[in-house]
Amino acid sequence: MKITRIFAHRVELPLVEGNYTWNRGNFVSVFDSTVVGVETDEGLIGYGEACPLGSCYLPAYADGVRAGLRELGPHLLGFDPRELGVLNQQMDASLAGHPYVKSAIDIACWDILGKATGLPVCVLMGGRFGDGVRLYRAISQLDPELMAENVAMYRDQGYTRFQLKVGGDPDTDIERIHAARAVLRPNDRLVADANCGWSQHEAMRVVQGVRDLDVYIEQPCLTYEESLSIRRNTNLPFIMDENIDSLAMLLRANRDQAMDVVNLKISKFGGLTKTKQARDLCVSLGLAMTIEDTWGSDITTAAIAHLAHSSPESLRFTSTDFNSYNTVSNASGAPQRQSGFMSAGDEPGLGVSPRLEVLGEVVWQCAIRNRISESSTPVSNIHQAKATSVANPASLAKAK
Numbered sequence: 001m002k003i004t005r006i007f008a009h010r011v012e013l014p015l016v017e018g019n020y021t022w023n024r025g026n027f028v029s030v031f032d033s034t035v036v037g038v039e040t041d042e043g044l045i046g047y048g049e050a051c052p053l054g055s056c057y058l059p060a061y062a063d064g065v066r067a068g069l070r071e072l073g074p075h076l077l078g079f080d081p082r083e084l085g086v087l088n089q090q091m092d093a094s095l096a097g098h099p100y101v102k103s104a105i106d107i108a109c110w111d112i113l114g115k116a117t118g119l120p121v122c123v124l125m126g127g128r129f130g131d132g133v134r135l136y137r138a139i140s141q142l143d144p145e146l147m148a149e150n151v152a153m154y155r156d157q158g159y160t161r162f163q164l165k166v167g168g169d170p171d172t173d174i175e176r177i178h179a180a181r182a183v184l185r186p187n188d189r190l191v192a193d194a195n196c197g198w199s200q201h202e203a204m205r206v207v208q209g210v211r212d213l214d215v216y217i218e219q220p221c222l223t224y225e226e227s228l229s230i231r232r233n234t235n236l237p238f239i240m241d242e243n244i245d246s247l248a249m250l251l252r253a254n255r256d257q258a259m260d261v262v263n264l265k266i267s268k269f270g271g272l273t274k275t276k277q278a279r280d281l282c283v284s285l286g287l288a289m290t291i292e293d294t295w296g297s298d299i300t301t302a303a304i305a306h307l308a309h310s311s312p313e314s315l316r317f318t319s320t321d322f323n324s325y326n327t328v329s330n331a332s333g334a335p336q337r338q339s340g341f342m343s344a345g346d347e348p349g350l351g352v353s354p355r356l357e358v359l360g361e362v363v364w365q366c367a368i369r370n371r372i373s374e375s376s377t378p379v380s381n382i383h384q385a386k387a388t389s390v391a392n393p394a395s396l397a398k399a400k
């Protein structure tokens, strides 16, 4: 089986709440998601999705996904999408870094592997643990009383885990955390996620101000060293996220006892293959995980569900049902939240069917014709597309 075409759609994802606001006034009102299709010579098409959380959350941005695909895509034509180790090595050999560019291609190839074998991705990733994956709800940054109202509203919808977006003024953040905790039941879990927003002295002020509460602290400061210092000066349970973007950082942080839970985002590591490596390492280390992505819609939610559902329940802290945050659905068949849980589907692959009317026109593609070609021509004209660039001959030779 060979990859014969890779193509991309751009999909806007408006938010049910209108805005999603996190640290220092950063917000998004319409997410810009890229849906990637990988087509094979045997007629199978797999889909993946990559959607950065704006442009200043991680070193990633929405147009960067498409720019990266233009650079990387032609190097992957001719490779077998089922051979995910070979494919990932080729992606890393063709484009250094840029894990968020590679993520949707890798997810699409897992979708193909599932369709080719007739198995859901979660079975291919180790098997299904338990009935459902417990979800958290992210609470966009607002005034303290409004955030508490939203916590109560989402608790009434069945969520039992809540992630407050803090990382603003530390005194207001202390109020936010107190107000949210006050409306929760004792066994509900509350996380205060600063998304790197506090300087070290501000973070110390907050952890002192909430030291008697039942709350987890997530990624307080920008650098690993600053956050580690906060970790060593608080007794509150601690989560690391933005700084843990590789197996090397995961090993370093575990050696430093820098966290009780780690947040694994699929596009932060570069796809399901590499996030599964991190997941499996966490299982071996006995380290609990939040398994999710930066954002997305139904395709991302399905990918999260398959990775999370194939992870041992005892180490699953939370996951995210991103498809419930948006007003637009980009695929049918994706997991739907029920009482604060979701489940990976039973259909082969990711188990989703893209809504072509939502995806709209193809904004970029590369394909094998008589030779490797690239085109920005809409899909309706694909068979008339002329080659506009030729891939590196070396990668073409390797692809054979």
Ligand SMILES: [Mg+2]
Pocket: 193, 195, 218, 219, 241, 242, 263
């Ligand atoms: Mg986080």
